[in-house]
Amino acid sequence: MFWPFRRRPTPEPPERRAIDAAAIVRRARRLRFRVRPESVLQLAGAYHGARPGEGLTFAELRAYEPGDDVRHLDWNVTARQGRPFVRRYVEERSFVLWLVVDASASMRFGREGRTKADRAAQAAALLATAAVHNGDRVGLLIVSDRIELEVPAGGGVRHLAQVVRALVATPTTSRKTHLPAALPRLRRTSRRAMLVVLSDFPADEPIGAWRQASRRHDVVAVRIVDPLEEDLPDVGLLAVRDAEGEGRLTVDTHRPRRRRVYARRAEEHRQAFVRWCTSAAIDGHDMSTETEPLQTLMEVFERRAARRSRP
Numbered sequence: 001m002f003w004p005f006r007r008r009p010t011p012e013p014p015e016r017r018a019i020d021a022a023a024i025v026r027r028a029r030r031l032r033f034r035v036r037p038e039s040v041l042q043l044a045g046a047y048h049g050a051r052p053g054e055g056l057t058f059a060e061l062r063a064y065e066p067g068d069d070v071r072h073l074d075w076n077v078t079a080r081q082g083r084p085f086v087r088r089y090v091e092e093r094s095f096v097l098w099l100v101v102d103a104s105a106s107m108r109f110g111r112e113g114r115t116k117a118d119r120a121a122q123a124a125a126l127l128a129t130a131a132v133h134n135g136d137r138v139g140l141l142i143v144s145d146r147i148e149l150e151v152p153a154g155g156g157v158r159h160l161a162q163v164v165r166a167l168v169a170t171p172t173t174s175r176k177t178h179l180p181a182a183l184p185r186l187r188r189t190s191r192r193a194m195l196v197v198l199s200d201f202p203a204d205e206p207i208g209a210w211r212q213a214s215r216r217h218d219v220v221a222v223r224i225v226d227p228l229e230e231d232l233p234d235v236g237l238l239a240v241r242d243a244e245g246e247g248r249l250t251v252d253t254h255r256p257r258r259r260r261v262y263a264r265r266a267e268e269h270r271q272a273f274v275r276w277c278t279s280a281a282i283d284g285h286d287m288s289t290e291t292e293p294l295q296t297l298m299e300v301f302e303r304r305a306a307r308r309s310r311p
Contacts, residue, residue: 005016019194040116040135041131042147042258042294043126043127043129043294043297043298043299043301044130044133044134046296046297046298046301046302046305047127047130047131047134047297047301048104048130048134049120049301049305050300050301050302050304050305051095051097051136051170051218054253057296059164060087060088061074061077061086061087061088062085062086062088063083063084063085063086064083064084064085064086065086066111068086069086072086072087073085073086073087073212074086074087081117082237095131095134095136095137095193095194096136096137096138096139096142096153096189096191096193096194097127097128097131097136097137097138097139097153097194097196098138098139098141098153098189098193098194098195098196098217099124099127099128099138099139099140099141099163099196099197099198100141100143100179100182100186100188100196100197100199101120101121101140101141101142101143101167101183101199102104102143102144102177102179102198102199102200103117103125103142103143103144103148103170103172104145104172104174104175104177104202104243104244105172105175105176105244106143106200106202106243106244107120107199107200107224108178108243109200109226109228109229109243109278110226110228110289111289114289114290115226115289116224116225116226116289118289119224119287119289120198120199120224121167121294122170122293123222123287123293123296123297124140124163124167124196124198125163125164125167126293126294126297127196127297128140128163128164129160132155132157132159133162135155135157135183137153137155138153138154138155138159139151139152139153139154139161139193140163140167141182141185142166142167142170142172143178143179143181143182144172144173144174144175144176144177144178144181145174145176145177145178145181146173146174146178146181147181147182147185148171148172148173148174149166149304150171150185151163151166153189153193161186164269168308171225175243175244176244177199177202177203177244179197179199179201179205180205180206180209180210183209183210183212183213183288186213186217187213187216188231189226192216192217192218193217193218194217194218194219194220195213195218195219195220196220197219197221197222197251198222198223198224199221199222199223199224200224200225200229201221201223201273201276202244204272204276205276205280207276207279207280210276210282211279211280211281214280214281214282215281219280219281219282219283219284220282220283220284220285220300220304221273221277221282221283221284222284222285222286222287222296223270223273223284223285223286223287224287224288224289225286225287225288225289226268226289226290227288227289227290228289229265229266230266230267231259231262231266232251232253232258232259232262232263233253234254234259235254236252236253236254237250237251237252237253237255238250238251238252238253239251270286283300283304284298285300
């Protein structure tokens with residue numbers, strides 16, 4: 001099935017292609033340059049306010065004072081001492097952010113410098129930088145229909161540089177998409193984490209596996225979409241190819257009916273994504289390749305923060 005229509009991807013040999021080290025450094029620097037300090041501060045605040053609380057850690061036991069939360073009364077100590085005592089807790093600040101980035105062939109669709117893969121890398125770099133700025137740890141999984149690369153969770157500037165290099169320098173061995181390939185690795189994560197999945201979600205995702213993941217972690221799915229995938233332009237005969245398959249097709253884009261069918265399928269695909277997010281208890285959002293990732297991410301985290309602040 002030719003859905004959505006793709007531009008023909010750049011051929012890639014089955015084996016991993018050698019990449020010039022200097023080119024990697026240049027691409028990583030360009031990506032880091034896009035993450036401007038003022039943007040980091042802005043996004044870091046929104047990210048911190050929107051990420052789920054990691055829980056409370058016991059700090060001390062002391063006598064009750066007016067204004068203390070009565071839910072923290074220690075009834076055993078209170079009974080022994082004959083006067084009320086409360087347990088005081090502090091919020092755990094250390095948190096783990098896992099980035100799951102789709103590296104399949106369909107992510108190469110889009111204009112030069114604004115492909116879905118470009119936007120995914122930029123968004124992941126922004127998120128990683130904001131997390132490190134907040135003192136959190138960041139892990140990265142680059143996925144096709146298998147895990148292409150894993151960067152274990154870590155923190156600090158050096159670790160951030162490693163994550164950014166991986167985003168620009170990891171070749172893939174498969175053109176296919178199977179995002180659940182990342183889930184077995186994430187199940188081994190001992191602590192609750194935030195999972196941000198950056199993909200175009202070209203096929204229906206299994207509900208059960210992702211619902212299980214969302215019970216343990218806070219899962220955010222960001223669907224990256226190019227406008228040409230939603231509206232077929234009237235450009236005459238157009239040769240298209242399924243980026244993740246072998247089929248080819250010539251489409252007459254002059255035909256209004258063909259363009260209507262194309263737009264209807266795009267809307268059906270969007271609605272299927274929304275239903276999947278609802279069924280799997282996942283926080284789902286769309287990101288256009290024509291919009292700067294910072295703008296979309298700010299909107300995502302501001303909405304999440306607003307929901308958390310509601311009584």
